[in-house]
Amino acid sequence: MIVFEDVTYSYPAADVPALDRVSVALAHGSWTAVVGANGSGKSTLARLANGLLLPSAGRVLVDGMDTADEGHAWEVRSSVGLVLQNPDNQIVGTVVEEDVAFGPENLGVPREELRLRVDGALAAVGLTGLERREPHLLSEGQKQRLAIAGALAMKPGCLVLDEPTAMLDVEGRGEVLAVLAELRSAGTAIIDITHDLAEALCAQRVIALDHGRVAYDGPVPELLANEGVMCSLGLEPPPLFRLAAALRARGFAIAEARSAEDVVEALWPS
Numbered sequence: 001m002i003v004f005e006d007v008t009y010s011y012p013a014a015d016v017p018a019l020d021r022v023s024v025a026l027a028h029g030s031w032t033a034v035v036g037a038n039g040s041g042k043s044t045l046a047r048l049a050n051g052l053l054l055p056s057a058g059r060v061l062v063d064g065m066d067t068a069d070e071g072h073a074w075e076v077r078s079s080v081g082l083v084l085q086n087p088d089n090q091i092v093g094t095v096v097e098e099d100v101a102f103g104p105e106n107l108g109v110p111r112e113e114l115r116l117r118v119d120g121a122l123a124a125v126g127l128t129g130l131e132r133r134e135p136h137l138l139s140e141g142q143k144q145r146l147a148i149a150g151a152l153a154m155k156p157g158c159l160v161l162d163e164p165t166a167m168l169d170v171e172g173r174g175e176v177l178a179v180l181a182e183l184r185s186a187g188t189a190i191i192d193i194t195h196d197l198a199e200a201l202c203a204q205r206v207i208a209l210d211h212g213r214v215a216y217d218g219p220v221p222e223l224l225a226n227e228g229v230m231c232s233l234g235l236e237p238p239p240l241f242r243l244a245a246a247l248r249a250r251g252f253a254i255a256e257a258r259s260a261e262d263v264v265e266a267l268w269p270s
């Protein structure tokens with residue numbers, strides 16, 4: 001569980017805070033999407049979640065531990081895995097397995113356990129067989145999954161991903177989202193920062209940031225249906241959602257439009 005209590009964060013020499021009195025609680029086993037315009041504070045929120053940044057005011061608690069408490073720094077870092085916006089910035093090993101081992105090795109995990117963790121993390125992201133590959137030879141999708149494996153090897157209760165699919169094609173994106181769905185069903189909390197509202201529909205909850213403040217916090221379909229908030233945040237619903245809304249206005253009973261099949265089923269029930 002990650003709790004933000006009235007958190008404000010200002011970068012040095014900045015006139016306005018990047019995050020402004022944010023209070024949210026993120027539970028274990030949940031999938032939360034974080035959306036918002038460029039510069040709204042999403043990456044700042046991610047870095048505060050695992051103690052990479054410390055609040056200027058307020059506090060962040062990870063499983064009850066204050067991230068500002070130096071005594072808990074390693075525990076906090078291993079409880080909350082952070083996957084950065086650009087995976088190249090996160091790759092440290094010369095081969096895949098070394099890269100994944102880096103975090104737990106620093107935690108002092110013994111050899112045999114380390115092997116199990118590396119193999120488990122690579123299997124979870126579908127990179128088994130590429131242990132000796134040099135990371136720079138991987139595709140972008142594989143690099144992103146390698147970054148996720150590195151975070152997973154720490155056995156985090158929560159995974160914060162900063163735009164994990166932004167640089168990926170449809171297939172790479174599908175691969176990463178499938179990995180996240182599996183992790184979540186195994187109990188890991190997912191916090192997915194994204195500009196893609198179709199991706200946000202994978203989450204039960206979405207937090208929308210606007211100039212460092214929480215502008216919306218609730219179910220994804222309600223946000224998509226709330227034209228006022230969507231408009232003020234500069235967000236556009238996914239095409240499928242707009243199609244369903246237009247069909248609803250013509251009298252078709254479409255409860256949900258998460259997939260093309262939902263729409264087809266409403267038009268031509270099988």
Ligand SMILES: Nc1ncnc2c1ncn2[C@@H]1O[C@H](COP(=O)(O)OP(=O)(O)OP(=O)(O)O)[C@@H](O)[C@H]1O
Nearest residue numbers: 011012014018036037038039040041042043044045
């Ligand atoms: N290292 C920094 N020094 C000073 N200001 C920063 C720094 N990093 C971010 N900011 C500022 O803090 C605010 C929030 O930035 P942040 O990176 O959290 O936004 P974001 O929502 O992740 O944006 P994007 O969608 O572009 O990734 C912005 O106004 C940004 O200019």
Ligand SMILES: [Mg+2]
Nearest residue numbers: 042043085162
């Ligand atoms: Mg960002």
